[in-house]
Amino acid sequence: MKKLTRSTEFYIFLVFIALTIFIEIQSGQFFTSNNIVDMLRAMIVPGIFSIGVLMVLVSGGIDISFTAIALLSMYSATKILMIWNYEGNVIMAFIISGAIGLLLGLINASLIAFYNLPTIIVTLGTSSMFIGFMQGILHSRVISDIPKPMLEFSRAELFRVYNKELGVSSGLPVVFLILVALIIIAWFILRYTMLGRGIYALGGDRTAAERAGFNIIAIQFFIYSFVGLISGIAGMTRAIMMANVHPTNLMGMELTVIAAVVLGGTSITGGRGTITGTLLGVALITVLSNSLILMGIPTTWQKVFTGALIIIGTGLSAYQTMKEKNKVHGGMKLGKKGSKETQKNTTGSSAI
Amino acid sequence: MKLNQFKLINFANRDNNLFRLIIMLIAVFALMSTLRPSIFPKLDNFTSMAYQFPEYGVLAIAMMLSLLIGGVDLSIVGIANLSAILAAKLLIKFVPYDADPGYTLLMIGVAIIVALAIGALCGAFNGFIISKFGIPDILATLGSMQLFTGIAIVITKGRIVVGIPYMYSELGNAAIGGIIPVPLIIYTICAVLIGLLLNKTSFGIKLYMMGTNPTASRFSGINNAIMTIRSYMYGGILSAVAGLIMLARTNSAKADFGSSYILQTVLIGVLGGVNPSGGFGTVGGVTVAILILQFLSSGFNMFPSISNLIKDLIWGSALILVMVFNYYSNKRSEKAQISKRIAETTNS
Numbered sequence: 288m289k290k291l292t293r294s295t296e297f298y299i300f301l302v303f304i305a306l307t308i309f310i311e312i313q314s315g316q317f318f319t320s321n322n323i324v325d326m327l328r329a330m331i332v333p334g335i336f337s338i339g340v341l342m343v344l345v346s347g348g349i350d351i352s353f354t355a356i357a358l359l360s361m362y363s364a365t366k367i368l369m370i371w372n373y374e375g376n377v378i379m380a381f382i383i384s385g386a387i388g389l390l391l392g393l394i395n396a397s398l399i400a401f402y403n404l405p406t407i408i409v410t411l412g413t414s415s416m417f418i419g420f421m422q423g424i425l426h427s428r429v430i431s432d433i434p435k436p437m438l439e440f441s442r443a444e445l446f447r448v449y450n451k452e453l454g455v456s457s458g459l460p461v462v463f464l465i466l467v468a469l470i471i472i473a474w475f476i477l478r479y480t481m482l483g484r485g486i487y488a489l490g491g492d493r494t495a496a497e498r499a500g501f502n503i504i505a506i507q508f509f510i511y512s513f514v515g516l517i518s519g520i521a522g523m524t525r526a527i528m529m530a531n532v533h534p535t536n537l538m539g540m541e542l543t544v545i546a547a548v549v550l551g552g553t554s555i556t557g558g559r560g561t562i563t564g565t566l567l568g569v570a571l572i573t574v575l576s577n578s579l580i581l582m583g584i585p586t587t588w589q590k591v592f593t594g595a596l597i598i599i600g601t602g603l604s605a606y607q608t609m610k611e612k613n614k615v616h617g618g619m620k621l622g623k624k625g626s627k628e629t630q631k632n633t634t635g636s637s638a639i
Numbered sequence: 640m641k642l643n644q645f646k647l648i649n650f651a652n653r654d655n656n657l658f659r660l661i662i663m664l665i666a667v668f669a670l671m672s673t674l675r676p677s678i679f680p681k682l683d684n685f686t687s688m689a690y691q692f693p694e695y696g697v698l699a700i701a702m703m704l705s706l707l708i709g710g711v712d713l714s715i716v717g718i719a720n721l722s723a724i725l726a727a728k729l730l731i732k733f734v735p736y737d738a739d740p741g742y743t744l745l746m747i748g749v750a751i752i753v754a755l756a757i758g759a760l761c762g763a764f765n766g767f768i769i770s771k772f773g774i775p776d777i778l779a780t781l782g783s784m785q786l787f788t789g790i791a792i793v794i795t796k797g798r799i800v801v802g803i804p805y806m807y808s809e810l811g812n813a814a815i816g817g818i819i820p821v822p823l824i825i826y827t828i829c830a831v832l833i834g835l836l837l838n839k840t841s842f843g844i845k846l847y848m849m850g851t852n853p854t855a856s857r858f859s860g861i862n863n864a865i866m867t868i869r870s871y872m873y874g875g876i877l878s879a880v881a882g883l884i885m886l887a888r889t890n891s892a893k894a895d896f897g898s899s900y901i902l903q904t905v906l907i908g909v910l911g912g913v914n915p916s917g918g919f920g921t922v923g924g925v926t927v928a929i930l931i932l933q934f935l936s937s938g939f940n941m942f943p944s945i946s947n948l949i950k951d952l953i954w955g956s957a958l959i960l961v962m963v964f965n966y967y968s969n970k971r972s973e974k975a976q977i978s979k980r981i982a983e984t985t986n987s
Contacts (some may be wrong), residue, residue, distance in 0.1 A: 349777065398959060402966045405915045407711065407777060408905060412958035415902050419952025542781050555775040587796055590789030597782030602772045609773040 295552030295604050296564040302600075303571050310574070314581040320448040321457040322581075328459060330573045331528065332537075334466045334566065335521040336544045338473045339514035341565045344548055345477070346510050347490035347557025348406035351545070352395060352414035353518040354537040359417045360387035361522030362427050365532045368434040377440040377527075381465075384523035385516050391417060392515015393508075400507040418538075427534035433526065441530040462524045469517060474562045482509060490557025543593060547572040550600040554608070572596070656912040660927040667931055671938035678941055686820065690812070692933040693822035694884040695900050695907075696926070697829050701877035702904035703925050704833070704870050708850045709917025710769070710776035716900050717787035718761045718875050719882030722754040723892040724791050726883060727800045729753055734804045743806050750807075754879045761787055762875020766868030791894035800892040811887020822884050829877060834922040836873070846870060850917030899951075906958045907932060909965075 311317040336353055343350040364384035373379060391413075398409045421427045433441075444458035477483040485506045488496035497503055526532045551568025553560030575596060579589055672680040698715050705712035729750045734743050761783070769779045814820045837843035849856040849866050857863050886892050905915075911928030913920030939945045939953070 398963070402963055404962050404966065408909060408915050408962065409959065411902055411905060412955045412962075415951045415955030416959070417955075419949055419955055423946055423949030423952050542785070546778065546781065549778055555778055587792050588789065590785050590792055592789070594782050594784070594786030594789050597778065597785060598768060598774065601774050601778050601782065602768060605773040605775070 295607070296561065296567060298603070299551055299564060299567045299571060303567060303574070306571065306574060310578045310581055313583065314578075316453075316581055317578065319450050319452070321450040321453075321455055324448050324457040324459050326570075326574055326577060327463065328457065328528075329577050330569055331460070331463055331466050332521055332525045333540065333544050333547065333569050333573060335469055335517055335524060336540070337548050337565050337569045338469050338562070339517045340544055340548045341553055341560050341562065342473065342477070342486060342510050343406070343514055344545075344553045344555055345490045345557060345560045346486045346506065347493065348399065348507075348510070349545070349555065350395065350406065350410045350511065350514055351541045352391075352410040352417065353514055353521075353544075354539075354541045355414035355417035356388050356391045356515050356518040357522030357525065358534055358537055359391060359421045359522075360384045360519035361526045362421055362425065362430075362532055362534055363387055364519070364523060365430055365433060365437070365526060366425070368437070369430075373434055373436065375436065377436040380434070380437055380440075380527075381520055381523050385519040388519020388522065389512055389516040392512040392518070395515065396508045396511035399511060400504045414541075421534060429534065430532040433531060437523075437527050438530060441527045460528055462527060465520065465524055469520075470562060470566070477562065482506065486510060487558055490554075490559070492558075543572055543576075544569070546593070546597040546601070549604075550597070552604060555601075571600075657921070657924055657927065660911065660924060660931070664927055664931050664934070667934045667938070671934060671941075675938065675941045679938060682818075684937065686814070686818065688933050688937050689820045689823040690888070691937070692929055693820075693826035694881050694888065695897070695903055696826050696929045697877050697881040697884065698900050699904040699907040699911075699925055699929055700829060700833050700922065701874040701881070702901075703908050703911075703913050703920055703922070704846075704874045704877070705776070705780075706905075706908050706913045706915055707837075707846055707917060707920050708867060708870055709853070709915075710867075710871075711780065711905070711915070712765065712871065712874050713777065713780040713901055714761070714765060714784035714787055715874065715878040715881075715904065716897050717784040717791070718758050718878035719885060720892065720894055720896055721761065721787045721791045721882075722757040722879035723882035723886040723896075724795055724800055724894065725757055726750040726754040727803050727886055727892040728794065730803045730807060731800070738804070740806065743804050747804070747807055747810070751883060754883055755876055758875040758877070758879025758882070759872050760875070762872040762878070763868055765875065766871030769871070770864035770867040788894055795892075795894055797894065801890070803886070803890065803892075808887045808890045811884065822888070825880065825884060829880060830922050830926055833873070833877075837922065842866075842869065847918055850914075850919075852918075902958075903932070903954060906954055906961075909958060910961050 307317055316322055336357075339353055340350065361384055364380060364387055367383055368380055395410060395413055398404055398413070399406055440461070443461040445461055445463060447456055447458040449456040477486065485496065485501040488499060488501055489503060489506055493503065522537070525537060529536075547568040548560070548565050549555055549568070550571060551560070551564035551566070553565060553568075572593070576589060576593060579586060579592065584592070668680075678684060698719065701715045702712060727750075730746060733749075734746050738746075765780055765783050768774050768783070769776050772779075774782075811821055815824065837846065845856065845861050845866055848859070849861060849863055853863055856866075882892075885896060889896070907925060907928045908920065909915060910931065911920065911924035911926075913925065935953075936950070939950065
């Protein structure tokens with residue numbers, strides 16, 4: 288129990304509960320069946336992204352190119368299907384989009400693993416390359432008549448709930464299962480495989496992981512290509528959910544997703560982070576940004592709220608870490624000076 | 640003796656970087672001049688370039704300050720827009736359409752001071768949450784970028800702000816002696832001031848030390864928290880300057896102007912030899928990098944077949960290429976140094 292109350296997930300969970308209760312009191316419409324299904328629906332794409340982001344952050348890196356990968360693979364996969372006049376199973380759309388994503392992820396992976404370049408700057412560069420390639424070379428524009436298999440799949444629902452009071456209904460799309468499957472896969476990798484241990488070890492201390500016999504290059508290759516793969520799948524999921532291909536509509540989501548993952552207790556300097564926390568972080572951000580209207584807050588305030596949430600949320604967990612570190616270092620005769628020392632350590636090491 | 644040698648090698652390396660950049664600048668210039676001899680090497684072209692680069696040039700210096708201490712400031716554009724919007728709002732509110740020139744000029748001065756103060760405040764806020772709460776710089780500035788942009792959206796309701804006194808943009812777009820544009824002068828002042836700050840003051844030396852090794856700087860009695868706050872605060876002031884230049888150039892202000900500048904300023908920093916993990920980088924290198932980028936971008940504009948959208952692709956590839964190139968050249972110079980030392984020890 289003590290362990291539970293000290294974990295970040297627990298605090299995020301409390302904040303989440305408090306937020307939902309607050310929204311319920313304000314609007315009286317939060318705990319309605321259709322609103323909950325709407326929230327789950329809104330969580331699908333950020334949820335898929337967040338799994339990749341979690342892996343990257345745990346390994347001590349940062350990837351901001353995943354939305355660009357998603358856009359480019361979703362756009363080119365749809366184009367390929369259209370040229371091909373494909374009419375078969377929708378699985379093919381996901382395979383093509385995922386494969387393109389994997390390929391783009393490999394570009395990131397080789398730059399990061401072979402040249403040991405700072406991950407934020409590499410992915411900043413590649414994301415601009417991918418977007419530039421899509422807009423400048425492929426001349427991307429909105430595709431509203433998507434291929435038939437995709438269109439049919441976009442209507443497939445797991446179930447549908449009706450809200451009799453308001454006379455509205457909401458359905459949970461089948462693509463929700465993709466999120467569930469990816470969560471299980473990532474959970475298994477991180478928890479039960481040597482690769483997962485390696486990802487945590489790499490984020491905790493690169494040199495130590497190397498000395499312990501982990502193949503750093505192979506681990507980094509896996510992480511960044513895996514992120515590419517699931518970004519490709521996330522892009523296709525988005526296209527199917529919207530029933531059109533909009534080449535700009537995921538832009539800017541990368542920052543929110545990273546913030547959500549960090550909010551869920553993942554350390555941006557690496558070595559720490561869980562799937563549960565990540566999903567709670569995503570749920571918190573999704574609920575907050577989708578409930579501003581329910582709370583009666585004008586939409587112009589949305590950015591102020593996300594910004595404040597990122598700063599307060601990450602600030603709380605960063606402050607917590609700092610205090611814990613100080614406790615550990617307290618015995619090292621550093622006294623009060625020590626506290627400032629570790630403080631700089633946390634900010635300094637985050638640069639990479 | 641050994642210390643002196645070490646310094647010399649260091650100096651040669653740093654100079655080498657600037658030397659390499661200048662060669663690159665000349666090469667780009669020669670290339671563009673031969674490809675477009677009728678337009679590129681003309682005074683008109685240079686004047687228009689001198690109007691274009693200062694706004695992102697000043698931002699690049701701001702970005703450099705954060706890269707020097709191993710951070711990254713994603714909020715610079717947000718600060719620029721917020722301070723420009725506040726300055727514009729202030730001018731619109733207090734300067735009636737038929738105000739006399741003296742009063743207008745006074746209010747412009749006040750608006751500039753307010754904008755700079757807002758920039759300083761925003762930057763200090765960044766530095767404060769980074770150093771006092773231990774929020775990683777990327778996240779802190781990511782959050783504050785949203786926050787500043789969000790405040791700007793709330794103030795403007797997402798709309799464009801127009802109708803600032805004509806005199807402001809006239810002043811901002813003037814050219815002294817008909818040749819030297821005011822933005823260029825502003826850029827030069829900023830570059831010289833930051834150059835002096837980094838090279839001639841104890842603050843600058845401490846900043847480089849902290850960027851190289853925060854733990855060592857802490858133990859040599861430097862207050863890292865104050866240093867971080869000050870460096871981000873200067874970055875904020877520079878961002879506000881860039882915002883004021885943008886306000887003059889476009890004669891308007893909006894919450895989402897210039898969002899592509901973030902990537903561009905990182906690219907300039909890396910191209911100009913700033914080490915993204917902190918500790919290395921000079922204003923000189925950054926200035927030459929800005930010029931290279933401006934020459935390339937103006938040059939591309941002279942080819943109608945290259946669309947603006949491809950530019951993203953070009954900048955992204957350039958960033959990656961420069962980093963890979965730096966990787967190989969660092970490796971080579973390391974090897975050269977090691978073999979030199981081996982030769983020295985065997986000789987003695």
